[in-house]
Amino acid sequence: MEIHKLYIDGQWVEAEEFQELLSPYNQELVAQIxxxxxxxxxxxxxxxxxATKVMRGLSAAERSEILEKVSQIxxxxxxxxxxxxxxxxxKPLKxxxxxxxxTIETYKFAAEEAKRIHGETVPLGAAKGGKNRFGYVKKEPLGVIAAITPFNFPFNLTAHKLGPAFAAGNTVVLKPASQTPLSGFMTAKIFEEAGLPDGALNVVTGKGGVVGDLLVTDxxxxxxxxxxxxxxxxxIKEKAGLKRVTLELGSNAGVIVEDTDDLDAVAARCVEGAFNFSGQVCISVQRIFVKENLLETFIEKMRxxxxxxxxxxxxxxxxDISALIxxxxTDRIESWIIEAVNGGATIAYGGKRVGNAFEPTLVVNGGKNLSISCNEAFGPIVVVNPYKSWDEAIDLVNDSEYGLQAGVYTTNLQKAFDAAERLEVGGVIINDIPSFRVDNMPYGGVKNSxxxxEGxxxxxxxxxxxxxxxFKL
Structure with a gap:
């Protein structure tokens, strides 16, 4: 068992207090954090x-080289x-x-983006008072950025914060999730080896009420x-004041299955999107709305x-599936399943816990007011409901306090464009599940998402x- 240290100003710093890190799978002691x-x-x-002065002084090529080296290491x-x-x-090895x-690819994208940060000239002569003047806009780093990361993708979602921050010449104080600090420490070691200037990255682990609040209010x-x-x-939004804030807050992502040339492939993809990493994914497939004539066949294929x-x-x-975090x-998911059954829903597959894990669970005809429908499950549960009309399907997806991404399966081009216009989400994924994400695309939601x-x-x-x-010429 390893006793870990904080990473501050390029040094590994001992703490006076530690907390035990336990394996979610078997509750064995993993490390002292x-x-x-x-x-x-x-x-x-x-x-x-x-360190902000040092980072601002690095050329775009130098910042790019560090990030490329991180990707290589x-x-x-x-x-x-x-x-x-x-x-x-x-997280299962697969x-x-x-x-x-x-994550490797994300740092590569950041290395490339470091060389593309540019401003623009402004045609001041277009204004009556702008004659004989030349103007331009340049991009400058903000300074110190606080990055607070979650447990579910601790390497890659950290890369989505550190990569662009360093590409732009900022410095970072990183607070990893309490359950996943080891990935944060490994990330620091890799950046240290890659030659990042001392102080540009600091990793502090601990209680959100102490570490998080101090970062947000400073x-x-x-x-x-x-x-x-x-x-x-x-x-965070309330305490941050005039700071810039980017928040990615989750979803209960919906999928519309209107028509398709291969229903089995759609069912297989929805199973992948619903149960990958036990559903602990912000864009995990949670609500599927299927044209009523396809429902029975679709459920059988998903099962x-x-x-x-x-x-x-x-x-x-x-x-493929292991313990929840x-x-x-696991207790919460079990209680939500009981609530669904008592509310008239049918369990078409799964529904039981297996130690600290939970079976992949397929719920049919789950009412919109059930916890598994209106809240973010963050577990291996997916709800499948039928719909009669296209307009009803759009309304069902939009009937949510969240709006991160949505998926639409249709062979009708007009309906695809209609969904792109009317769905109240940050990303519309046509002929695929909302769990689709590559690391150079824009990613972020509306409403409570x-x-x-990011991207x-x-x-x-x-x-x-x-x-x-x-310039006045």
């Missing part, structure tokens, strides 16, 4: 503030990183390796980028694909300031 106090957070912010250590995921958040592959922090729950996100999934040890090559989440956009180019825009310069 340092608990940062107020002094540690102060040191981290001071270090990041001091992670590629060399990808199996080690995947095992960290299997250990700290019970899914863990996929996350690391995406005037030296110029932006907070957060991925997590709605209540915490609302709290057949769900039966193939293997529940077990995340470090096994065969495992903590036993309390958050504010701002490297789009995050860089959030993490830079536009400065206007004018």
């Amino acid at each position: 340092p608990v940062a106090n107020k002094n540690h957070v102060e040191q981290a912010i001071t270090s990041a503030q001091k 992670m590629s060399e250590r990808k199996e080690e990183c995947a095992l960290i995921l299997a250990t700290e958040n019970a 899914a863990a390796r996929a996350e690391i592959a995406r 005037s030296r922090i110029k932006m907070v980028t957060f991925t997590g729950s709605v209540p915490v996100g609302l709290g 057949a694909h769900a039966k193939k999934l293997v529940i077990g040890d995340p470090k096994s090559e065969d495992t 903590n036993p309390g989440e 958050g504010v701002g956009k 490297i180019k789009y995050s860089v825009e959030e993490m830079t300031e536009s400065k206007f310069v004018s």
Whole structure:
């Protein structure tokens, strides 16, 4: 068992207090994690503030080289990183390796984007008072950014914050999720090896009420980028003042199955989207609305694909589904299933816990007011309901306090464009599930799904300031 340290100003710093990190799969003790106090957070912010001058002084090529080196080192250590995921958040190796592959690509995108940050000239002569004047806009880094990351994709979602921040010349204080600090420490080691200047990255672990609040309220922090729950996100928004804030707060993503040339392939894809990493994905498929004449066949095909999934040890090559992040989440999912059955829904497959895991569960005819329909499940549950008309399907997807992404299966081009116009979400995925994401696309929702956009180019825009310069000729 390893006793870990905080990473501040390029040094590994011992803490006075520790908390135990337990395996979600078997509750075995994995490591002792340092608990940062107020002094540690102060040191981290001071270090990041001091390093802003160094980062601003790096050329685009130098920033790009560091990020490219990070991608290269992670590629060399990808199996080690995947095992960290299997250990700290019970992500099955299949899914863990996929996350690391995406993380490597995310840092590559950031390395490339570092060379593309540019402003524009402004045609001042178009205004009556602008004759004989030349103007342009340049992009500058904000300064110190606080990054608060979740447990479900601790390597890649951290990369979505660190990559664009460093590409733009910012510095970062990172607070990883309490259950997944090992990925944060490994990320720091990789950046250290890649030659990132001391103080540009600081990693402080501990209680959100201490670390998070200090980061959100400190005037030296110029932006907070957060991925997590709605209540915490609302709290950050209220406390952040005039800081920039990007919030990715989750969803209960919907899919419309209107018509398709291959219903079996659609069912298989929906099973993948609903149960990958036990549904602990912001854009996990949670609500499926199927044209009523296809419902019975679709459910049978989904059931057949769900039966193939293997529940077990995340470090096994065969495992598809493992433990939820903590036993309390398994208890919650179990209670939601009981509520659904009592509310008249039918369990077409699954519905039972297996140790700290939960079976992939297919619920049919779940009412819109049930917890599994109107809240974010973040578990291996999907609700399938029929609809009669196209307009009804659109309304059913929109009947949610969330709006991150939605999927639409249709062979009708007019309906596809209609869905793109009318669905109240940040991303409409035609002929695929809402769980689709690649790391250079814009990503972010509306309503309670958050504010701002991720995706490297789009995050860089959030993490830079536009400065206007004018010359009188």
